[in-house]
Amino acid sequence: MSDQPPVLEMRGITKRFPTGTLANEAIDLELRKGEIHALLGENGAGKSTLMNILYGLVTPDAGEIRIDGQPVVIRDPADAISRGIGMVHQHFMLIPVLSVAENVVLGQEIVRAGEILDLGEAATRISLLAKKLGFDIDPSSKIEQLSVGQQQRVEILKAIYRNARILVLDEPTAVLTPQETREIFEVLRRLRAEGASIIFISHKLDEVLEIADRITVIRRGKVVGSRTPTDCTENELAELMVGRAVSLRVDRGRSHPGDVMVEVSELRAKNDRGHEALQGVDLSVRAGEIVGIAGVAGNGQEELVEALIGLRRPTAGRIRLAGQDLTRASVETRRDRGIAFVPADRHRFGLVLTYPLDDNLALTRYAEHPFAGGFAGIVRNFRAITENAIRLIKEFDIRAPGPKVPASSLSGGNQQKVVVAREFRHDLKLLVLDQPTRGLDVGSIEFIHKQVIARRDDGVAIVLVSAELDEVLDLADRVLVMFRGRVVGVFPAEEAQREKVGLLMATGGDRS
Amino acid sequence: MRRIWRVASIPLLAIVLAFIVAAVIIVISSIVTPTGFDLFLPLGAYGSLFAGAFGSGTGIVNTLVAAAPLILGGLAVGLGFKAGLFNIGVAGQFLVGAFAAAVAGANLAGAPTVLALPVAMVAGALGGAAFGFIPGFLKARTGAHEVVTTIMLNNAAVLLLTWAVNDLVRAPGFSFPRTGEIGNSALPVLLGRNLHLGIPLAVLTVFAVRWLLDRTTIGFEIRTVGQNPNAARYSGMRPIFITALTMTLSGMLAGIAGSIQMLGVIGFYAPGITGSVGFDSIAVALLGRSDPIGILFAAILFGAFRAGAPLMQIETSVPIEIIDIIQALVILFLAADLIVKRVFRVRADKPVISELATVARTWAGGSPPGGST
16 A cells, blocks of 8 residues: 555544434545445445535534545535535436536536636537547537436536546446446546546445445444455345345245236337337236346336336227226226336336325325225325334335435435335235336345245236346246337246347347 | 424515515615605504504404405415416406306395305305316316416406406496495405404315315325326326316315405406405415415415505505515515525525426426326
């Protein structure tokens, strides 16, 4: 090691929230120049709080921050930026209707002749910077036209444009496809080569092992260990992070499929842009069977699950549940008949972020007994709603101070657990899961996978869509491959090898 | 207590700040009045304003009489905000309600009050509801933004009702077009000169709306559609239906406001009775943060302005129009709550007009709730 002081030192950082939660307890963290330092921990372990302290968004109760060996006090994000700290949040802080260039310079606009904005000059500088980082981004395109991966690069550009030497990425891969993840890793390596120091927050073990130079593990607000990727294994990290031995493989046992529960035939539907996203899909799921749908994102999976729950109207074809035709039924009717749905986008569909947890945990059953009663059945029963919430919070280990806090105050993984806890009800016929474990840590994934298997063994028909091919292969009794709006292959679990399925996902086989 | 302060601090401080800034305006304008520059004029003016509004039994009655239609109008706007709708059409719905109550009331002028009054009230409520249903239906069906349609319908209401009074229901024996005497349909006066039954009715409605929003599944649907229409659809709610229903209910509240003003104060419909209830209601809803109880207090404040202003003008020569300035400043400081936070160094958790954010979102080219089915 050199004599140079670390770029960043955090010593004895402690933060207790007014709710009583001890989010950080005497945390030490050291970031060396030109390293990628992974901060590993479960949802709600205190990683984001620590980084918010570093970024001046949260004031610590105790502790010291040193930059280049000098003690500093960071009062607000402007302070952090001026000290060379850049932050890429999990949920992007971009303005959708503005262009890339406008977003990047926001707050540091280039002006000429008084107060006239010089976007041309900004665009030129941004183009140069993007080229240096290896980004293919047109500064004049609007944020809303960009993919999630591209938006993330704009966030990184924004930080680098503000001369960030210390870059914090809060769960950057949670929203990315595997391809995009590989690309962002290239970017991080390039930044490291340029001398940037990076804090990489994650709970995905394989990613941390791949990208990090050093790993600090946090559990329930405390540092429980530091490792380097060469001296540890996935299992060891998982155990450190969760605090107990975790099985990374699903023990799914044997399934005992019953009668056909769901029958989809010749289903056609258009996507939001009016293109035919489903071009005659056939699908049947038996009671007590998990059908996994594999496919590269955007090949009609989203439209299929939306058609199943009733959010998208099919243009042709049939959907039957237990013999009854539900093709034209409303969402309400389908839910009454026993269909539940974990959507991929929990902020868009799954939650009302401003509502307290108890309302969210009853959101899709708000009009049912016991949540509503009284005369004409329209009076809400708050006792039942709160009791339901307390039970589910405990049962699904949702880390929250109580049933009355707004859903927005929870970490992403815990928000996902809220949706899952609500939809995994007991009287189900069909459970549609779209990315059920997105953003979750290993402990929670293990828990949810067990729940999925338990529901299967209860005789529920399950449709599982996941961007994680491993998740599909681990859980499904049958694997369907979707390509350009069609089912191009069906495999029983024992014949679904990763390579075979992957190839079909990419090429669509003969029919493409 | 702390929870109340958290939601009420910004509105209260905005009022304080509005009074301070208006005081500066009064002092400056005193230079050009006959009395000359007077640093203490605002104190006198505000004293008279307060005395006029609360200093006597008559004053309090006047305040409540002026507040009653604002309570109902404020609830109408506030209910819309809860569903993410900006009902600017309260002015028109108020007029249609007032007209319907006036016509029904005049026709039943000779009937016993127990029959005449409820029928006239219901007529007014239904009139407002029907006029609120139109933009609600248009939004649900075609996505036509309610801000545009309700503004147009406000004009349509004025012209349509002028024609109706002229050609359909003009009462004989008057030198100008108007509806007939309402006789027994009038709201009974409970106390003093003018404290009519509509005032307790308005207060009761506050609690009814609060119950609807907080305690019923319909209220939950309304709020969910306002907060996240996609999640509402996903949960099995029908945002299209809720949108139309909310606009209809909102119109109904505005119609009741028109009815009690008609049956309790004005007594007959004539072209030109427009008044400022429609637009003051928007201010009341914003000041009350769309919360029924908040709206109650905001409406009483605005009612006090109306009731106290004449005495202020008589005693201190400060013109009545200064209260329009104060009202405008209150809304200005609510919208620019950063100013309030800076001046008083308070921290508030969320933006005051979060309802407006929802409106702005739909306004900026977003799809109507549940548009694709």
